[in-house]
Amino acid sequence: MTDHTIFQSRRVYYTSLGCKLNFAEMSSLGRQLGEAGYTSIKAGQVPDVCVVNTCSVTDTADKKCRQAINRLVRHYPNAYVIVTGCYAQLKPSEVASLPGVDLVLGANEKFDVVDYLEGRKQAPENRMAISRTGAINTFQSAFSKDDRTRYFLKVQDGCDYCCSYCTIPYARGRSRNGSIASLVSQAKQIAAEGGQEIVLSGVNIGDFGKTTHEAFIDLLGALDDVEAIKRFRISSVEPNLLTEAVIEFVAHSKRFMPHFHIPLQAGSDTLLQLMKRRYDCALFASRIHTIRSLMPNAFIGVDVIVGSRGETPDLFEETYRFLEGLDVTQLHVFSYSERPGTPALTINPVVSPADKKVRHERLQALSDAKWKAFYERHVGESAQVLFEHATREGRMNGFTSNYIRVETAYQPEWVNRLVPMKLGAFSTDGTALMACL
Numbered sequence: 263m264t265d266h267t268i269f270q271s272r273r274v275y276y277t278s279l280g281c282k283l284n285f286a287e288m289s290s291l292g293r294q295l296g297e298a299g300y301t302s303i304k305a306g307q308v309p310d311v312c313v314v315n316t317c318s319v320t321d322t323a324d325k326k327c328r329q330a331i332n333r334l335v336r337h338y339p340n341a342y343v344i345v346t347g348c349y350a351q352l353k354p355s356e357v358a359s360l361p362g363v364d365l366v367l368g369a370n371e372k373f374d375v376v377d378y379l380e381g382r383k384q385a386p387e388n389r390m391a392i393s394r395t396g397a398i399n400t401f402q403s404a405f406s407k408d409d410r411t412r413y414f415l416k417v418q419d420g421c422d423y424c425c426s427y428c429t430i431p432y433a434r435g436r437s438r439n440g441s442i443a444s445l446v447s448q449a450k451q452i453a454a455e456g457g458q459e460i461v462l463s464g465v466n467i468g469d470f471g472k473t474t475h476e477a478f479i480d481l482l483g484a485l486d487d488v489e490a491i492k493r494f495r496i497s498s499v500e501p502n503l504l505t506e507a508v509i510e511f512v513a514h515s516k517r518f519m520p521h522f523h524i525p526l527q528a529g530s531d532t533l534l535q536l537m538k539r540r541y542d543c544a545l546f547a548s549r550i551h552t553i554r555s556l557m558p559n560a561f562i563g564v565d566v567i568v569g570s571r572g573e574t575p576d577l578f579e580e581t582y583r584f585l586e587g588l589d590v591t592q593l594h595v596f597s598y599s600e601r602p603g604t605p606a607l608t609i610n611p612v613v614s615p616a617d618k619k620v621r622h623e624r625l626q627a628l629s630d631a632k633w634k635a636f637y638e639r640h641v642g643e644s645a646q647v648l649f650e651h652a653t654r655e656g657r658m659n660g661f662t663s664n665y666i667r668v669e670t671a672y673q674p675e676w677v678n679r680l681v682p683m684k685l686g687a688f689s690t691d692g693t694a695l696m697a698c699l
Contacts, residue, residue, distance in 0.1 A: 269379070272300045275309035275338065279327055280317025282406075282414045282497070283463045284347060288315045289406030291375055298376045309341050311379065315372070316347035316357075318433055320599035324349055328360065335362030342379075346372035348433035351398075354390045368392035369435060373402045398435025401473065405448055405460075411650050411660075411678045412495075413457045417445055417481065418464030422472075423500075425527075426538045427570060427598065427606040434465050438473040442484050453490030458648055458678055460485075461495045468503025479508055486515050492680060493648065493663070498523045498565065501549050502541040509549070513556035520560035521665045522553060523594075527567045528577075529584030536572045536609055543584055554589050559640070561665040562590040568625060569618030570598040571609035578621050586628060591636045593629035597622050637695055640666055640685050647683045647697060649676045659694060667694040 274295055278288035291313060292302065303309045312334050316327040327349045335343060345357050346367040354366045365378060365385055370393040377383040378391070385391040404416040418439040421431045440448075452460055462485075464470070470478040485494055494517050499508075501524055512518045524546070528534050531542045553560050566585065568578070585593065597618045600607060613621075640662075647668045649660035658672040660681075669689045683697035 269300075269310040269342070271310055273303045273307055273309045274300045274311045274313060275303050275334070275341070276313050276315075277330060277334070278315040278347075279330060280315075280319065280323060280348070281463075282461065283404075283416055283419070283465065284315050284317060286404040286406040286414045286416045286463055287372070287402070288313070290402065290404035291315070291372065294373070294376055295379075298380070300379075309338055312338060312341045312343045313375065314343070314345045314347070316345060316349035318348040318352050318429065320596075320601075322599065324353070331357075331360055331363065335360075344375060344378075346375070348430070351392060351433045352429055354392045355388075358388060358390050364389060366390040366392065369398045369433065370400055373400075395432045395435055399438060401438045401440055403440050403444060403448060405452060407452075407455070407457065411457075411648055412459040412461055412493075413452045414461045414463045415445065415448060415452065416440075416464060417462050418467045418470045421466045422469065423466060423540065424538060426536065426609070427567070427601065427604055429601045429604060430465060432603075437466055437469045439464070439470045439476075441474045442476050442481050445481065446484050446488060449485055449488045449491055453488065456678065457491065458680070459493040459495065460491055461497055463497050466500060466503075467497060468499040468508075478503070479505075479511055482508070482511055482515070482518060486517050488517075491517060494518045495521050495665075496523075498525055500525065500540065501546045504549055506549075506552050509552050509556060519663045519665070520557040521663070522560060523563040523565075524549065525565040526585075527565060528570065528573070529566070529581035530573075530577045533570065533573060533577055533581070537567075537570065537606070547584075547588065550588055550590060559664050561592075561636070563592045563594055564588070564590050565594045565596065566625060567596050567598050568621040569613040571600075571606050571612055573598075573613055573621075574611065575617075582624065582628070585625065590632060592633045593625055595622055595625045595629060637666060637688070640664075641687060641695065642685065644682060644684050646680045648680050649673075649678070651677050668697040669694040670697045 276288055278284045317323040342364050343362050344365045345363055350357050350366050351368045358366045371391040405413055407413050420435040420437045422437045468478055470481055526546055645662040647660040647662055649658055653672050656672050657669050660668050686696040689696055
């Protein structure tokens with residue numbers, strides 16, 4: 263199906279699963295298709311084309327992608343269905359075998375979607391256009407606006423790290439990035455659209471600069487001079503790449519917020535070595551200490567995996583005690599999911615699902631306690647809040663510079679504006695602090 267005349271109405275339905283990077287890329291695909299004359303469907307309309315951008319970080323992610331594809335095929339049986347993203351790159355034959363899937367595009371090919379639809383490029387007879395991992399080497403710029411007020415700007419893609427449990431380097435290819443000049447230009451474009459806040463996104467953004475011979479801290483400095491953007495946030499940065507110089511820059515910058523997201527994965531040097539991570543617990547703890555010494559009120563989120571292969575009860579307790587003693591704000595707890603072809607599959611012992619569940623619950627309870635204590639410390643303080651579009655039962659939400667979620671009565675003139683507020687007690691559902699002028 264390559265003759266574009268088949269698509270009489272040229273209407274497209276988009277859906278993206280997984281990380282914010284996927285959403286940024288889907289927005290760029292949407293802009294490409296829009297420039298080619300395709301339009302997003304509106305309520306009640308039926309699409310000619312469906313584009314699904316998938317995730318494959320866990321088995322659960324794969325399952326959700328299959329469910330989303332099957333749902334689309336049921337709802338729009340006559341649509342031309344294109345599947346791309348990490349699941350498509352890693353398991354193209356599995357995706358192509360799903361009923362109703364017409365075309366599978368890999369990580370390099372997804373940004374040529376218009377050429378495939380218009381017939382300028384042809385997929386093989388198996389309907390899969392997939393580059394081998396070693397050939398995934400192009401950087402495609404992307405940014406997206408979420409349904410709130412912030413934009414996500416893709417600054418880097420791919421990963422040269424080979425953690426024993428992870429398939430992302432196979433799905434995304436080698437580390438690569440845009441130039442500082444191009445990213446500053448995109449930040450200015452976002453500002454021209456009315457954007458107030460930008461989150462820097464990527465797979466391993468601290469590795470920025472490999473393809474352009476630039477440095478991550480220089481990117482931060484250049485963006486800090488984009489006056490029309492009020493706030494920048496940095497997404498997840500590896501501990502060994504979150505240098506003291508970067509932390510000090512954020513502490514003294516004009517526009518970068520005191521908000522960090524740092525993957526730990528395990529609070530045990532033994533487990534970190536099995537995972538082939540590039541730091542130890544001492545380095546991680548030193549990064550937290552540096553942040554707290556320079557920015558006492560910074561929000562610090564930490565990724566941690568429970569139930570990985572090799573995690574004995576004693577090693578889990580070591581992780582728990584390490585995290586218990588860290589002055590962090592929130593834990594993002596993930597249960598280990600085995601990925602085909604990864605070196606981790608040779609590690610023993612294997613943790614049972616029941617033990618994973620118990621360990622997950624314990625760390626989640628620890629996270630909840632730390633998060634609540636962090637919020638309670640700020641009750642009664644004044645803060646600048648950037649309010650969002652979404653409303654619920656006459657209420658609106660926003661975030662402080664250090665990522666405290668705030669709730670107040672809806673005021674349309676406050677949407678996408680920084681408003682000075684006084685932080686009060688917890689909201690009724692306990693997910694935010696109430697605020698007033």
